[in-house]
Amino acid sequence: METRMEERKRGKSEEIDDDQEKWVYDSSVDHKGGIPRRASTGVWRASLFIIAIEFSERLSYFGIATNLITYLTKVIHQDLKTAAKNVNYWSGVTTMMPLMGGFLADSYWGRFSTVLVSSFIYFLGLSLKTMSELIPSLKPCKTEACSNPAKLHVVVFFLSIYLISIGTGGHKPSLESFGADQFDDDHSEERRKKMSYFNWWNSALCGGLMLGVTLIVYVQDNVSWGTADIILTVVMALTIVIFYIGRPFYRYRVPKGSPLTPMLQVFVAALSKRNHPYPSNPAQLYEIPKSEKNQGRLLCHTDKLRFLDKAAILEDGDQSNKPVDKQQSPWRLATVTKVEEMKLVVNMIPIWLTCLTFGMGVAQASTFFIKQGSSMNRKIGHGFEIPPASIYTVAAIGMITSVTIYDKILVPVLRRVTGNERGIKILQRIGIGMVFSVVSMVAAALVERKRLQVVRKEIVEEGRIGGISMSVFWLTPQFIIIGIGDGFTLVGLQEYFYDQVPDSMRSLGIAFYLGVIGVGNFLSSLLITAVDHLTEKWGRSWFAKDLNSSRLDNFFWLLAAMNAVNLCVYVFIARRYSYKNVQRRVAAADCYDGDGTV
Incomplete structure (x- = not known):
């Protein structure tokens, strides 16, 4: 009898393992909205499409950023102080925009859509910048040399580079996280591959950087700014097409609204139950029943920041086997996972500061x-000077x-x-x-x-x-x-x-x-x-x-x-x-x- 039961359990366990090898149960979906197949989606087959467009973005960004002050002083004829301020303003906007892009990607648009939209904005900025160099009515000067560039050129030029800032804001935070999403954290082999992904992602980034500050800068200094802009625009267009072609191979995360709201709910719930005593056993704290296929990952309880644990304390009349939305407002009762997510964010602050x-x-x-x-x-060598x-x-x-x-x-x-x-x-x-x-x-x-x-x-x-x-x-x-x-x-x-x-x-x-x-x-x-x-x-x-x-x-x-x-x-x-x-x-x-x- 025991042998048959053991065989039955072993067979069931093997069936579960085979099922998990066939399908990806990490809350992601395929391009049709279904559960992704492990054999045909994700990992390197998907990430290479994503890394390609990152290479293009870094090529464009460093090709523009490293020589921007030269353009402002030599072509638009700004004095050094004004040019430096304009570079700093542009760099500041470009740096802060990812906060908005990351929020939209996580909350409403999804990472794939955010990357696609921001890539088109980036392409629009590059196209506008190219036109400002090639179309006669938009050129900085109508003659070979002039001390005061056309105002229309200045307006179009700044509009183009700030469009690039907006594109970067959606591109940078969404694309890297979208690439990492292609690896299942609960699958040991894919988890190890993800650890290598960040290394090779940065190799592609550096490859784009190197070409940007060598080839593109050389073309700008020795051929023409317009020719350099044409190269950047064409490369961006090609990689957008490559990125879209990879659509059937990607794994997607469905946005579920603002991630900041649950954290605020945890704080409010903990504050409202600040006078409640801690339970003698952390297992008494509220958590939703674990569903292997339908729920996202759950977090285990930790002992730090115990004040926040009070948000998960069950009050009289609560039943731990019912979902929160059917028994109490999430502003009054939070799960252990939500509490631990709040702790993660709080614990990050000192690391970020240091x-x-x-x-x-x-x-x-x-x-x-x-x-x-x-x-x-x-x-x-023979007179060649490194920029x-x-x-x-x-x-x-x-x-x-x-x-x-x-x-x-x-x-x-x-x-x-x-x-x-x-x-x-x-x-x-x-x-x-x-x-x-x-x-x-x-x-x-x-x-x-x-x-x-x-x-x-x-x-x-x-x-x-x-x-x-x-x-x-x-x-x-x-x-x-x-x-x-x-x-x-x-x-x-x-x-x-x-x-x-x-x-x-x-x-x-x-x-x-x-x-x-x-x-x-x-x-x-x-x-x-x-x-x-x-x-x-x-x-x-x-x-x-x-x-x-x-x-x-x-x-x-x-x-x-x-x-x-x-x-x-x-x-x-x-x-x-x-x-x-x-x-x-x-x-x-x-x-x-x-x-x-x-």
Whole structure:
């Protein structure tokens, strides 16, 4: 009798396993709205279509952003101060728009639709920018040279780049999260592939960046701005078509309204029951019955932020086996999963704040590092001169190299050593990158001190006119180091803000990651203003009108010290962090945290 029962149970278990291998039960749907087939949807077969359009977007963005100040000063003839302000305004808008795009994708439009709409807006911006260079009535000048460009050109040009900002706002947070959605977190093989996905996503990003700051910038400087815009517009059009062709292979998440409302409901419910005693057993807290195929992932209870647990306390007359909407308002009673999702967001705040100093360091690579290079010897071979913006490719090479070595060599070794599915924890990866950020600032300070010594010798003492003889390749160490740091921290932040937010907020999570870089840029500007004011008050500003009269080395030392102190604070917070605790499908009591640990 026992043998037959065991065989029956084994047969049922195998039937469930076969069913889960055939279908994907992670709340996603296929393009027809049904349950996706595992064999024909998702994973790399879908992600490659998505990575292609990301390559195109980064090619366009960096092709425009890195040379924007050159266009404003040389073509539109703005003075340097006005041009710098316009670049900062555009960068600020472009940085903040993903918050709106991520919210719309998670709440109402869905990620696929948001990417498609924002891609068309992006394409419209590129097309308008191209027309402003090619159509005679929209050109900046009707003659070969003029000091005052046509006002119509200026209006059309700014309209085009702000359309690109809007397109970026929907594109960036939705596309990366949509790509990660193609991997099932509850399937061990797909979960491991997702960990590699973020690494190769950033390799594609760096590939677009490298071509943007080399090929596109070269065409802009040596052929024409219109030709460069034609290339960007055509590439974007082709990748939109490629992205749409992949439609049958994608897995889609159906938006379920604002993800912010449930968090507010948890807070209100906890506040209304603030005087209730905690239950003696967390199992007494309210949770919906687990349905293997129809419900999204449920989270296990954690002991932190216990005040919020009161939102899930069952009051007299409540019955835990009935859905919330049939017995009480969600403003009065929340599930354990909703409470834990609120805890996830609260726990992210200190991590986000301690990453801002790293964002300030990253901001130097596209500003002062390039400014250093513009004053150095950039000639190669028979008179060919590297464009200043192209120096940024060294950081991209460092990032691609570190990501490849990490994914192909370090992770397999670390998995065997630590027993962790990821190799090391997400926050450990972020912390390693922060160490490289400190080292890159130290390297930048040392190179700048050497550059100032050469300036003093060749320009001040010898009276040399023009640039200095010191090669631009002296900047290679700081760019390589910051690129390696980006391979750890930036990729880790993308994975962290996708994986550790509630499942319904993943596009917003990517927007929070982008906010680290955006706010880091704003804080860098504020720090420069404060340091300029204080050092000028003390006798001599570190930021003179001429780079050779400035003291950027001191500013880099300051950033190195700030990053070192911030790293200590980050380590203190990260060691006490609790990862997302997800229920496995096999049993409600079987939990694993979002770091891959059972």
